[in-house]
Amino acid sequence: MPWDRATLALTLLAIDPTGLGGANIRARTGPVRDAFLEALAVLPSPASKLHPAMDDDSLFGGLDLTRTLQTGTLTQNKGLLRQYPTHVLTMADRCEPDLAARLAMAMDAGTLQTLVTLDEGADADEAAPAALTERMAFHITLDLATRDIGLLPDEVEITRAQRLLPSLATPDDTIMTLSQICISLGIDSARAPIFALRAARAHAALRGDTAIAPQDIETAAALTLAHRATMLPPTDLPPEEQEADPAPPPSPQDIGQLEDRVLEAVMTHLPEGLLDQIKVTGRLGSGSGAGAKHRGNRRGRPKPARPGRFSGRNRLDLMATLRTAAPWQKLRGGGQGHIKVQPSDFRIKQYEDKSDRVLIFTVDASGSAAMARLAEAKGAVELLLADAYARRDHVGLIAFRGEAADTLLPPTRSLVQTKRRLAALPGGGGTPLAAGLLEAMAMAETTRRQGMSPCIVILTDGRANIALDGTADRPKACSDADAVSAQIRTNGIDSIVLDLGNRPSRYLSELAARMDGMYMPVPRADAHKMSGAVSAALKDQT
Amino acid sequence: MKQPFPFSAIVGQDDMKLSMILTAIDPTIGGVLVFGDRGTGKSTAVRALAALLPQIQRVEGCPVNSEKAEDVPVWVEMADKKISAAPTPVVDLPLGVTEDRVTGALDIEKALSNGEKAFQPGLLARANRGYLYIDEVNLLEDHIVDLLLDVAQSGENVVEREGLSIRHPSRFVLVGSGNPEEGELRPQLLDRFGLSVDVTSPTTIEDRVEVIKRRDAYETDHEAFMVRWKAENALVRTQIESARQSLHHLKTTDSALTDIAALCLKLGADGLRGELTLLKAARAFAAYRDDTAIGRDHIRAVAPMALRHRLRRDPLDDAGSGARVARVVEDVLA
The missing domain is CATH 3.40.50.410 (von Willebrand factor, type A domain)
Known part of the structure; x- marks a missing residue:
């Protein structure tokens, strides 16, 4: 994806951050990605950084055990999701289905408003979880050289567009056009056309227009629908038609023509190897499948307890913890029915499990x-x-x-x-x-x-x-x-x-x-x- | 927080909506399994259901939503047991949840701050007398599935760990949703769901346009949209309430029972749960339609959703079990 197209997606997201849900950025680490991440500053700030191994308590809130023990009073932490408007999930290709499911739930409930996932996957099967990409409007791939780095989004333009957004008119045929494009690209999900509609609105506002025009639909479709396509539309128009004259204002007779033009625009941005993808997975990015992974703290044969940090994902071995704390009681001044436990005493239960x-x-x-x-x-x-x-x-x-x-x-x-x-x-x-x-x-x-x-x-x-x-x-x-x-x-x-x-x-x-x-x-x-x-x-x- | 999308504003998806209404009328039908692709409105429907359900009477503050004061478990410490109305609980069971969160465990907070050995109720307690919703149920880890099966069967959650010995009632309607392409469900769990429906995106362009229009209106013009659909939601709720009343007066004729038994026999559905569920679903449907007796129409309408997941798997049949049920229904009830 060229640089200006990637920044355009980001600009639209900044204009309507809650409506568009977020963006998946697929890029390997390097100067191009670094430059692009700087541009994330246009999103509502401050942003919190999440990583796939994060435990539930720090994400969704819960008991702050270390603090509670230190101060002796009950301390809760609020959880990152409630504190920040924007969230950046790094290494999204390593995100497990259960974390993805819970983030998706937060997105549905509206507690998580804007999510940016950074996907560093190298192969086609290493990708951000489909449960999340489905709920984000954009998929930005940055496979560029350093010299391609261009301008960053303009914050003044974004603020101006945000003011225009609420009063923007949506012509009646817009939704019909978007639905037809989705059908011809084999997109079943109802989320796709909704994202396309909101992106078109944001784009019209960015242009300073008062209503959605065909060019907005075209850009929005290319940005929000191309990566969801599961089939290529029948090509009955030669590709040159795309360079046709600038769009005349839409009138009912022009609807058919408009659709064809939009389809062309999407097709030029279809990811490479789409046909192979269809053959292999049937549906682009349709999840990594089940995969009850071997995990050491839930089931299976019990193993000796290990020292560790207590979090929502593992279980405290109470007896072992007390046993560890016992010899220190005199030094710590415990005794008489009180046992002083410190975080270093925690012992975590461990199990050995046969993997699938x-x-x-x-x-x-x-x-x-x-x-x-x-x-x-x-x-x-x-x-x-x-x-x-x-x-x-x-x-x-x-x-x-x-x-x-x-x-x-x-x-x-x-x-x-x-x-x-x-x-x-x-x-x-x-x-x-x-x-x-x-x-x-x-x-x-x-x-x-x-x-x-x-x-x-x-x-x-x-x-x-x-x-x-x-x-x-x-x-x-x-x-x-x-x-x-x-x-x-x-x-x-x-x-x-x-x-x-x-x-x-x-x-x-x-x-x-x-x-x-x-x-x-x-x-x-x-x-x-x-x-x-x-x-x-x-x-x-x- | 924003109110969920109204149930009656969901376009099409009649099977899914009907199955949820039927379990609301008769919770003993035993839950709904919704299978379909992403973005077909599965989770929207479940979230919308909560707003539709009639309220329940429960002891205020009781962790297991007890109906009467004497039902409150002994381990709950409560001074005054006031009974009031509350929404039917709809509890989410997220993937990757720990066993402790599901069954409940030693209350670490109380243990640490007061040195008390107290029980912290889990999701199974909160879901008692309500709904338990599992999204992506086919990706749920096996040990959690086992646990749910056990509780769903006995209606009671027993916790024996960390020096605790606690039991409390846990009767809930299980609602699961998932994408069949990502994995299948074990037959044992499949059988636990009373009804099963497949959802697909609307096939006509008019419906698809309507979906987008309503969703867009919901997001951009929230207040007005909710007001507009409030009346329709209220209508469905009244229908559910009156159906609950008339459910017990419905006549079950012998011929209806014979039909149901013949249907299950012909399909080779395992076990008797199929017959019972079909009977209950047909009865609930008759009550919903405000009819006085179960007729063949009722059986015909609910047979696919009550039976399609109970057939023995035929590895060579690609037509889908729903079609098989429909074929046999046409044969038997011709």
């Missing part, structure tokens, strides 16, 4: 397997899914065929989605086994970082013939697959190889051994037998 498992199905959809067994493999995965559902496992789906491997589904607990993706999987082409393994390993690593334990399930007939670089070279393909499987072993990822070939293949059993995984020939198996084999193997491992 992710089954990463890596399915061979190549020509050789497609002819023989792809349908069977699909059936087996479906049966395994039902099993995984009962055990609350997460499931990811990767297919390899042709020249490369595709992630059909990032890890999820949604049975419906997995089934749909699997059913739509076509077969044919070469067997890029190495690419499939590599993709599976990457997914395994990602899920492990999220605190889950991954297990790769490979369904193939093992005739690897496409190397990692996409060339059809059988020996190289095999050696590539060997190299990747050795890496999987080094990384300590569990794996199971299901041999779909007509006869058990020596190569696959060696491959499994190299991964230190389980090898299971399933000659002429039906889907039921196959799923039984995997279930049994999984039970052995646990």
